[in-house]
Amino acid sequence: MKVDTKQKKFGMAIDLDKCTGCGSCMVACMSENNVPFKKDETNKLDSITWIKVYKVTNDKKYPDTDLCYIPRPCMHCDGQHGHAPCVSVCPAVATDNDKSTGVVSQIYTRCFGCRYCMAACPYHARYFNWWDPVWPEGMEKYLSPNVSPRMRGVVEKCSFCFHRYQLAMDKAYVEGRRELREDEYQTSCTQACPAGAITFGDLNNPKHTVHKMVQPDNKHHGKPKNPKAFRLLERLGTNAKVYYLSDRKWVRKLGDNQTPNEESSKKH
Amino acid sequence: MKIDRRDFLSLGIGAAAGIGAGTALSPLPWKLIDDSSIWSQNWPWTPVPPDGAVSFKNSVCTLCPGGCGITVRKVEDRCIKIEGTKGNIVNNGGICILGLSGLQLLYGPTRVKAPMKKDGGRWKEISWDSAIDEIVKRLKNIRKEGKPESVACVSGTDQGTVAQLIGRFLTAYGSPNYIRTSSIADSYEIALKKLHGQFSSIGFDFENSDFVLSFGSGVADGWGSPVRMFKANSKWKDSKDKALYQIESRLSNTAAKADKWIAIIPGTEAILAMGIANVIIQKSLYKKKLIEKYSKGFNNFKALVLKEYSPEKVSKITGVKKSEIIAIAKKFAGASRPVAICGSGQGRTPGSIFEFMAVHALNALIGSVNNIGGVFSVPEPDYIKWTEAEKDDVAAKGIKTDRIDGAGKKYPDTRYLINRLIDSINSTGDSPVELLFVNGANPCYTMPDTENVIKAFKKIPYIVSFSSYFDETTEMADIILPNHTNLERLEDIPLAAGLIKPVVGLSMPVVEPECNTRHIGDVFIQMAKLMDGNIKASFPWNNYEECLKKTLGDKWDKLARDGYWVDENSRASRGIFDFTPLVKNNRNLVKPEGKSKLTLIPYDSMRLTVGYIGDPPFAMKTVEDTILKGNDVFVEINPKTAADYNLSEGDKARLTTSKGKAKVRVHLYDGIRPGIVAMPRGLGHTEFDEYLAGKGENFNKLIGPVEDPVSGLDAAWGIQAEITKT
Numbered sequence: 005m006k007v008d009t010k011q012k013k014f015g016m017a018i019d020l021d022k023c024t025g026c027g028s029c030m031v032a033c034m035s036e037n038n039v040p041f042k043k044d045e046t047n048k049l050d051s052i053t054w055i056k057v058y059k060v061t062n063d064k065k066y067p068d069t070d071l072c073y074i075p076r077p078c079m080h081c082d083g084q085h086g087h088a089p090c091v092s093v094c095p096a097v098a099t100d101n102d103k104s105t106g107v108v109s110q111i112y113t114r115c116f117g118c119r120y121c122m123a124a125c126p127y128h129a130r131y132f133n134w135w136d137p138v139w140p141e142g143m144e145k146y147l148s149p150n151v152s153p154r155m156r157g158v159v160e161k162c163s164f165c166f167h168r169y170q171l172a173m174d175k176a177y178v179e180g181r182r183e184l185r186e187d188e189y190q191t192s193c194t195q196a197c198p199a200g201a202i203t204f205g206d207l208n209n210p211k212h213t214v215h216k217m218v219q220p221d222n223k224h225h226g227k228p229k230n231p232k233a234f235r236l237l238e239r240l241g242t243n244a245k246v247y248y249l250s251d252r253k254w255v256r257k258l259g260d261n262q263t264p265n266e267e268s269s270k271k272h
Numbered sequence: 273m274k275i276d277r278r279d280f281l282s283l284g285i286g287a288a289a290g291i292g293a294g295t296a297l298s299p300l301p302w303k304l305i306d307d308s309s310i311w312s313q314n315w316p317w318t319p320v321p322p323d324g325a326v327s328f329k330n331s332v333c334t335l336c337p338g339g340c341g342i343t344v345r346k347v348e349d350r351c352i353k354i355e356g357t358k359g360n361i362v363n364n365g366g367i368c369i370l371g372l373s374g375l376q377l378l379y380g381p382t383r384v385k386a387p388m389k390k391d392g393g394r395w396k397e398i399s400w401d402s403a404i405d406e407i408v409k410r411l412k413n414i415r416k417e418g419k420p421e422s423v424a425c426v427s428g429t430d431q432g433t434v435a436q437l438i439g440r441f442l443t444a445y446g447s448p449n450y451i452r453t454s455s456i457a458d459s460y461e462i463a464l465k466k467l468h469g470q471f472s473s474i475g476f477d478f479e480n481s482d483f484v485l486s487f488g489s490g491v492a493d494g495w496g497s498p499v500r501m502f503k504a505n506s507k508w509k510d511s512k513d514k515a516l517y518q519i520e521s522r523l524s525n526t527a528a529k530a531d532k533w534i535a536i537i538p539g540t541e542a543i544l545a546m547g548i549a550n551v552i553i554q555k556s557l558y559k560k561k562l563i564e565k566y567s568k569g570f571n572n573f574k575a576l577v578l579k580e581y582s583p584e585k586v587s588k589i590t591g592v593k594k595s596e597i598i599a600i601a602k603k604f605a606g607a608s609r610p611v612a613i614c615g616s617g618q619g620r621t622p623g624s625i626f627e628f629m630a631v632h633a634l635n636a637l638i639g640s641v642n643n644i645g646g647v648f649s650v651p652e653p654d655y656i657k658w659t660e661a662e663k664d665d666v667a668a669k670g671i672k673t674d675r676i677d678g679a680g681k682k683y684p685d686t687r688y689l690i691n692r693l694i695d696s697i698n699s700t701g702d703s704p705v706e707l708l709f710v711n712g713a714n715p716c717y718t719m720p721d722t723e724n725v726i727k728a729f730k731k732i733p734y735i736v737s738f739s740s741y742f743d744e745t746t747e748m749a750d751i752i753l754p755n756h757t758n759l760e761r762l763e764d765i766p767l768a769a770g771l772i773k774p775v776v777g778l779s780m781p782v783v784e785p786e787c788n789t790r791h792i793g794d795v796f797i798q799m800a801k802l803m804d805g806n807i808k809a810s811f812p813w814n815n816y817e818e819c820l821k822k823t824l825g826d827k828w829d830k831l832a833r834d835g836y837w838v839d840e841n842s843r844a845s846r847g848i849f850d851f852t853p854l855v856k857n858n859r860n861l862v863k864p865e866g867k868s869k870l871t872l873i874p875y876d877s878m879r880l881t882v883g884y885i886g887d888p889p890f891a892m893k894t895v896e897d898t899i900l901k902g903n904d905v906f907v908e909i910n911p912k913t914a915a916d917y918n919l920s921e922g923d924k925a926r927l928t929t930s931k932g933k934a935k936v937r938v939h940l941y942d943g944i945r946p947g948i949v950a951m952p953r954g955l956g957h958t959e960f961d962e963y964l965a966g967k968g969e970n971f972n973k974l975i976g977p978v979e980d981p982v983s984g985l986d987a988a989w990g991i992q993a994e995i996t997k998t
Binding site: 070 | 498
């Protein structure tokens with residue numbers, strides 16, 4: 005049987021001028037993906053948040069201060085030759101860059117917790133389960149059967165809600181289709197965002213909104229042609245599939261960690 | 273064969289190398305690693321959620337007044353996830369952080385699982401029958417003593433059939449003391465009554481506005497119906513011609529989203545509004561024909577603002593530059609569909625009526641009242657058409673007594689004065705309230721001067737809580753009759769948060785009740801039936817569902833199908849705009865209590881729920897470590913001010929006001945006016961679960977009520993404070 009040969013590249017564009025930092029995406033993700041919680045979550049180094057909203061400021065004095073929120077899911081890096089930084093270092097083949105969708109997976113049962121991937125990830129997008137998850141009595145009821153709860157000793161991260169892709173594909177196959185409509189596969193955070201700041205879709209499909217928004221240049225490792233769009237730490241060459249948009253120059257410069265006197269590297 | 277030392281060594285090394293190479297080439301280590309990961313993960317306590325048939329159920333969220341449509345994903349009879357309903361009139365698919373966390377409340381450890389009675393300071397489970405019997409017995413006794421007015425109810429809302437049923441019960445019983453907790457809804461209601469001469473709620477046509485002048489309203493921080501406001505804000509961002517100006521002393525998320533942030537001296541917003549009016553009138557930018565035709569007292573207003581509110585003078589009081597005041601006025605008057613709004617933060621506490629009237633006057637000046645993109649006076653949804661409750665002699669006498677909170681007397685336009693309730697309980701020997709019902713409210717946490725509120729609640733002989741959760745007020749109660757949670761109950765939800773038409777949503781049970789709870793509507797109908805006489809006669813329904821269906825009549829089908837009903841026939845009331853009350857009250861600013869140098873203000877955030885429900889664990893997880901670290905809350909201070917007090921980032925400090933003290937830590941933040949300390953609302957709970965209780969400090973402990981001279985409502989927006997390094 006010939007299976008879907010057209011290569012997809014699922015990705016995201018987040019409009020930082022619309023994002024209000026409300027945190028809906030974080031909780032939408034936690035409740036979709038059975039993410040556990042502890043009594044104290046204020047040590048952010050061991051607090052598992054697949055998508056985390058960072059708060060940044062322009063570092064200017066009152067009253068010229070400005071602030072911006074940057075939601076950070078897993079960037080699902082493609083790298084320069086199809087290798088995400090985390091994929092190259094995993095000794096257990098527990099993480100993989102899926103060529104047909106562009107989703108970087110994480111297989112918990114293969115992971116033995118060496119955390120090389122966490123060291124390799126420049127975005128701090130990966131989290132380690134230092135403890136077994138514990139839900140208060142009765143709360144296990146809301147756990148979703150679509151995502152397996154993780155156990156102590158494994159690394160986890162954002163999967164672009166890959167189970168939603170699988171469910172949507174199952175449905176499509178039953179209906180005799182091999183292609184999904186744009187709205188059939190959306191991540192939980194995209195769906196929930198009350199500001200409509202997140203757009204998700206196939207970056208390779210010119211009809212998809214996300215493609216139109218960022219205009220990725222596949223000849224140059226997906227660099228956005230839209231001057232308002234940028235990726236976090238573009239200079240590292242991670243070739244991320246998550247793009248950001250902002251009218252504010254200081255936000256775009258900060259996204260690539262530029263030094264104060266450095267000119268924008270947005271030349272193609 | 274003799275083996276000498278040399279042979280021995282070379283053999284040994286050879287063997288070691290052989291074993292090394294052999295191991296590396298054999299699959300054994302990889303197999304062992306793989307196995308070890310499998311063995312170490314095969315613990316029986318890692319749950320495997322059971323699979324099953326998936327279904328979706330629609331309802332309306334009642335966790336805040338926003339009224340969003342929610343769609344609950346279920347696997348068999350378990351709720352798995354809450355999502356926003358696509359196509360819903362309010363939120364169209366979007367959903368806020370609290371709504372998303374709803375299942376943690378449904379299945380959480382803070383539920384009151386059955387009726388409870390306090391027995392020697394401890395909660396003891398009792399049966400529904402004995403709980404209701406006990407309350408009815410007390411109610412009968414109080415009535416026999418001829419003091420029906422000493423029964424009161426504190427509730428989060430006065431609209432919808434549940435609130436009306438409770439109100440009806442009190443009326444038939446003989447008590448005028450139904451008390452709604454206060455918010456900016458009260459302030460807008462009173463301002464509209466004064467300026468337009470009739471009672472109505474406020475509605476905003478944000479989707480069509482092209483310029484929004486916000487006097488501290490946190491449109492991106494949970495003001496109004498939060499999801500609707502986020503969507504409107506994104507719409508403004510989509511167009512270059514639309515703009516939001518935020519007037520606020522702190523760079524809130526809203527100020528950060530705004531096209532301009534105007535860092536005003538807090539508490540002077542009304543003055544700035546008058547200054548803007550001055551420029552608009554001075555430069556003849558107002559709609560003359562409209563003002564001539566539809567207003568009263570304009571000449572006095574004109575004379576007043578021209579004389580007293582020149583930009584120079586206003587600049588001095590507000591700290592906003594003269595040029596900026598003129599620019600704002602020009603931008604506002606020059607926009608085609610501008611709107612001015614107020615009510616600080618999420619609008620959970622009322623404000624100065626002078627401010628509300630001054631801001632509303634700006635709308636009147638440029639023709640934004642009852643106009644596209646502007647503000648509307650929206651009548652309350654009029655669908656509950658019951659015959660009046662029957663009154664016997666006791667009821668007729670009781671209902672005529674003065675309200676315990678004094679509302680409607682000294683301040684004729686104020687319907688509820690919960691802050692006065694506390695005072696009148698604390699100022700007399702015996703509490704004037706013998707029995708108190710509490711529903712959808714948590715005053716022992718949300719009201720200012722918490723200590724004083726708790727003192728008053730301790731004096732009330734008998735408190736009945738209907739809370740589904742163990743909150744601070746429930747802990748003060750004598751008996752709990754737990755209501756179903758929002759996902760378990762049927763209820764009509766009139767949407768009060770700023771829509772331009774009256775809209776009623778229908779909250780539907782999406783899951784069978786988890787615990788031994790009972791619908792509050794059923795409890796009141798049942799109590800009425802046990803009360804005999806006129807009270808029984810006033811409740812002709814067998815149960816709440818029957819009552820609701822009969823009340824809604826032909827609207828039921830539409831509500832059950834779509835989840836909401838819009839009263840398309842309702843017309844905005846078109847009263848004459850009367851400037852006189854504004855002129856009369858133009859000096860009535862609300863000033864912060866105290867004599868210290870610093871001003872402490874609260875701030876609201878979507879990630880910290882400030883209403884009667886506490887933050888669920890998921891939402892707590894999103895709170896930044898510059899707001900809460902361990903159990904310590906951080907207050908924001910401008911680095912310049914911090915230097916004056918010798919404070920650096922992360923320092924521990926003591927914050928003192930005339931009402932209380934709190935242990936805090938310091939977070940230096942450039943986005944705040946010097947001289948101001950900002951503290952988040954929503955922390956410092958003493959009840960709820962271990963994920964929330966004991967974390968941070970409750971802002972309400974540090975502030976006391978300051979009565980607004982026009983409405984009598986608490987309008988304190990801040991308090992003078994001292995901070996010392998510890």
